[in-house]
Amino acid sequence: MNANKGKTISDKGLRRLPKILSYLQELQQYGENTVTCTPIAENIGCDPTQARKDLAACGAVGRPRTGYDITELIALIETFLGWNNMSEAFLAGAGNLGSALLGFRNFREQQGLDIVCAFDNDPAKIGTEIYGREILPISKLSNLARRMHVLIGIIAVPAESAQGAADAMVAGGIRAIWNFSPKTLEVPENTFVEHADLSVSLGALTAKLNLALKKEEVEHGR
Amino acid sequence: MNANKGKTISDKGLRRLPKILSYLQELQQYGENTVTCTPIAENIGCDPTQARKDLAACGAVGRPRTGYDITELIALIETFLGWNNMSEAFLAGAGNLGSALLGFRNFREQQGLDIVCAFDNDPAKIGTEIYGREILPISKLSNLARRMHVLIGIIAVPAESAQGAADAMVAGGIRAIWNFSPKTLEVPENTFVEHADLSVSLGALTAKLNLALKKEEVEHGR
Numbered sequence: 501m502n503a504n505k506g507k508t509i510s511d512k513g514l515r516r517l518p519k520i521l522s523y524l525q526e527l528q529q530y531g532e533n534t535v536t537c538t539p540i541a542e543n544i545g546c547d548p549t550q551a552r553k554d555l556a557a558c559g560a561v562g563r564p565r566t567g568y569d570i571t572e573l574i575a576l577i578e579t580f581l582g583w584n585n586m587s588e589a590f591l592a593g594a595g596n597l598g599s600a601l602l603g604f605r606n607f608r609e610q611q612g613l614d615i616v617c618a619f620d621n622d623p624a625k626i627g628t629e630i631y632g633r634e635i636l637p638i639s640k641l642s643n644l645a646r647r648m649h650v651l652i653g654i655i656a657v658p659a660e661s662a663q664g665a666a667d668a669m670v671a672g673g674i675r676a677i678w679n680f681s682p683k684t685l686e687v688p689e690n691t692f693v694e695h696a697d698l699s700v701s702l703g704a705l706t707a708k709l710n711l712a713l714k715k716e717e718v719e720h721g722r
Numbered sequence: 723m724n725a726n727k728g729k730t731i732s733d734k735g736l737r738r739l740p741k742i743l744s745y746l747q748e749l750q751q752y753g754e755n756t757v758t759c760t761p762i763a764e765n766i767g768c769d770p771t772q773a774r775k776d777l778a779a780c781g782a783v784g785r786p787r788t789g790y791d792i793t794e795l796i797a798l799i800e801t802f803l804g805w806n807n808m809s810e811a812f813l814a815g816a817g818n819l820g821s822a823l824l825g826f827r828n829f830r831e832q833q834g835l836d837i838v839c840a841f842d843n844d845p846a847k848i849g850t851e852i853y854g855r856e857i858l859p860i861s862k863l864s865n866l867a868r869r870m871h872v873l874i875g876i877i878a879v880p881a882e883s884a885q886g887a888a889d890a891m892v893a894g895g896i897r898a899i900w901n902f903s904p905k906t907l908e909v910p911e912n913t914f915v916e917h918a919d920l921s922v923s924l925g926a927l928t929a930k931l932n933l934a935l936k937k938e939e940v941e942h943g944r
Contacts, residue, residue, distance in 0.1 A: 511926065518925035522881045522904035529882070545906045581925045582932035600822035611924055651931060659744045660751070676931040678924060682744035684767045690934070694927035696920060702833055702900060703740040703803045704733065705916035709873060709898040710804035712912070 509557035516554050519544040521577045528570050536567030583612045590645055590674065592665035593656035594620040594635045597680055601656060602631045615654065617644065621661070638668065645672025652676045659683040666693075731779035738776050741766040743799045750792050758789030805834045812867055812896065814887035815878035816842040816857045819902055823878060824853045837876065839866065843883070860890060867894025874898045881905040888915075 523543045527535055537555070541548040552562070555573065558580040562568045578584040586608075591598055598618060607613040619638040620626060626637050636644070645653070653669035655662050655677060662683035669677055676692045679685055682700070685693050745765045749757055759777070763770040774784070777795065780802040784790045800806040808830075813820055820840060829835040841860040842848060848859050858866070867875070875891035877884050877899060884905035891899055898914045901907055904922070907915050 514926045515922045518921040519904050582928040676927050682741050692930045694923045696923045699740040700737050701916045701918045704736045705898050706804040707736050708914045
C-alpha cells in the first residue's frame with residue numbers, strides 16, 4: 501500500500517499513465533513479461549526519465565537490465581488510477597451524447613467506471629431505459645448520490661444546464677466531475693473537474709487544418 | 723477574408739475558441755446583441771487580454787464600450803475553426819466507440835463535421851449500416867479518401883490497429899486525424915493529430931480523486 505507514498509506526479513504525468521497502461525496491455529498480449537523505460541517512453545513519445553518518474557509515482561521500481569514486471573506494473577498503474585475497483589458514477593443528460601456514453605462498454609470493462617443512473621429533465625425520457633439504465637428526474641440526483649455514496653458525476657447536458665447539474669452533483673457529495681459540456685464550471689475547492697468537451701479537441705484540429713490549407717493556397721499562388 | 727491575416731494564436735487559444743463560441747450562442751439565445759471581452763473571459767475562465775487576442779486572431783475587432791457584435795463574432799469564429807462549411811470525414815473503427823461517434827448528431831449540426839463513411843476489418847460488420855452509414859473494408863480507405871478528397875480522419879480502433887489506420891489515412895491524403903485510441907501516432911509533418919482518448923481525461927480525474935481520498939483518510943486517521 502505504499503503506492504504514491506511521498507511521490508508526486510505532474511498533471512502531464514497523470515495523462516501519460518493511461519497511454520503507458522495501454523502499451524503494457526499490448527505487450528502482454530504479445531506474450532512479453534518484462535519491459536524497460538526506454539521502449540515505454542518511445543511508444544508514448546516522452547523522455548525515459550519522465551516515464552521512470554511516472555512509474556515511480558505509482559510505486560513501481562524497475563530492476564537493472566530486466567526493468568519492470570509487466571503484470572505487476574499494470575496492477576500498480578490501475579490501482580493508482582483507481583481503475584481496479586469498480587467505481588459508480590451518475591450521468592446528467594440522457595440526450596445524444598449521454599446515451600452514447602451509457603452504451604460505451606469500455607468504461608466498465610477497462611476503466612472500472614459503472615454509470616449506474618442517468619438523469620434528465622425531459623419528461624419524455626424520464627422512466628424510460630437506455631442500455632438498461634433507468635432515466636430519473638434530475639431533481640433526484642443530489643439525494644440519491646448522497647444515499648448511494650456516488651463520488652463521480654458525468655455532465656452531458658447543454659452548456660446552459662451544466663452549472664445547475666454540477667451544483668446538484670456537489671450538493672450530493674460528488675467530488676469528481678467529468679464535464680462533456682463546453683461550460684466552464686464553478687465548483688468548491690475539494691471537487692475535481694476534468695473537461696472532456698469534444699468540440700475543444702475537434703476545434704483545435706479543424707482550425708489547424710484550416711490555417712495550413714489557407715497558407716498552402718497562398719504559397720501555391722492559387 | 724482577412725481573418726487570421728498576420729495574426730497568430732496559441733494552442734491554448736485555439737482550445738478557448740469553442741468555449742467562447744458556446745458562450746456566445748448562449749448569449750444569443752437570451753436575446754443579447756453585443757458583448758465585451760470581460761464577461762467572455764469571466765465565463766471561460768481566462769484573462770480579458772487573452773480573450774481579446776483570441777478574437778483578434780479570428781479577425782474580430784471590438785468597438786469601444788459596446789464591444790463585439792455577437793452574430794458577427796460567431797460567424798468569424800466558426801469560419802476560423804472551419805465549422806461553417808460542412809467537412810467530410812472518414813471513420814476507422816465501427817465498434818462500440820465508433821458507432822457512438824456515428825450517432826452523435828452534434829458533430830454535423832454544430833461543428834459541420836459529416837462522417838460520410840466508416841471502415842472496419844470485421845467481416846460481420848462490413849456491408850452493414852450504422853446510423854445510415856455503410857461499413858466498408860478498411861482496405862478501401864486510402865483509395866476512397868483520395869477519390870473523395872476527404873481530409874479528416876477519425877480513429878476509433880484498438881491501440882494495436884491505430885498506426886495501421888493512420889498510415890492508410892495518410893496514404894489517402896488525409897491531413898487531420900482525430901485519434902480516439904490510446905496509441906501515440908507517427909505521421910508526416912504536414913499531418914495534424916489531435917488526441918481525444920477519453921481514458922486520458924478519465925484517468926486524470928479518477929487518479930486525482932483517488933489521491934485526495936487517500937490523503938483525507940490519512941488526515942482523518944482512519
